[in-house]
Amino acid sequence: MKIFNIIFFVLLVVFICFQQHSKLPISGFYLRSEKVFIKNEQPLQIETKINFLQAADKYTSITNISDLENQLNHGGFFINGDIYKDKNRLIAITENIKEISDTEPYFVYVASSSPIVRKIQKSMLGVNVKEKRIYETWFINSRIFCYKDLNNNFIKCLRPQSELSI
């Protein structure tokens, strides 16, 4: 029994050692600006700025929701959490969500995989904040960062914030 114990313990230690994450493939500021067209609703613009902290395996983001035509701001929120690379996948876990104080009190909107403003249950990078999100990622021209949500099968992209043409 002792030998089995030792074997399984060594296996466990080895396995845990190999669990260490590799380097995050993305670093710095990125942006996603999404136009939303829902039937019988005013078009909206959801703009999310994300800072990927490669050294710390963290991300922080700020999302603003505004009216597409008159730029009236409907509010927004901050999200931060852990993000790390595990083999060829990117794993994101939300840690905190904080509403921006001037959020319109009765404005509730489900924007693609973006959050509901009043009852925030979703995040920019995924759908359910409480769930671990798993992504496949790739770059286009070494600039545009795209990710596929493996739980929900959708693809989204981000561009570096330095590429802003505002």
Added chain:
Amino acid sequence: MVGKVNLKIVVEFFESGGNYFIVIENEKYKSPYSEYAILKKLLNEKNHYFTIEDLMLIGWPDRVVSVNSVPVAITNLRKIFKHHTAQKVILNTQNLGYIIGADSDVKIANSSLLTDAVAKEKIRIPVNRINQALDISLKLPLLIINIVFLAYILIAKTSLYTMKDQIYDISHTQSAVIISPKGTHVKNFFDSITSKSTLNIDELTPYLTDVSTSGKSILFVSKYRQKIIIDCIRGNQLDSLYGDHVDKILSELKAIGCKL
């Protein structure tokens, strides 16, 4: 007084798998450690009186027992000897204690003589007991915990990396249209789709870089909860659209210059 005898009855002692055995004339008796240890001591030191307190320490070195435990153990040992000799092997003298006389017709086998090494073994016996207790109470649960934990990690990892399809449909028109997941009916929105191929994630990056450098648009089309998500990439430009108003989304795509 101990009576004289002509034939010696040989007594052997051995331990096996945590059990203690007394062997008399090839007859094997399984006995508690206390009886085993007391008899062994009395035979090893014949003609020497041992008080009840002495025998308590010998028979139960690691715990406190009632003084009656010693007479009970002696009675049990005497019962064993009754099968082999009419002589009273273990004698009791008031105020002196228990003894096996030097002239007793019982003798210990040479192999069971209490040498220094055997004495050490005797000291280790309680340690063996502790080890056995550890085996049962600690090692087995630890083994089970190890196995369960390892299995959990392996299963969790397996489920993590066997998720859904990783297939992309690629159509060559003025733009590359990447529809995810495969088979979703959103590709019906694009009349000009002429060909289709399937690429995995490793093939996708170089393909898209080639498409981008050749001036084509890249469209990622996904469907999520009855709404479509379209990302159009032209060079370093990224436009993202979302919703269920398909006509509006398609006209917006044309307006921003995304080649469909």
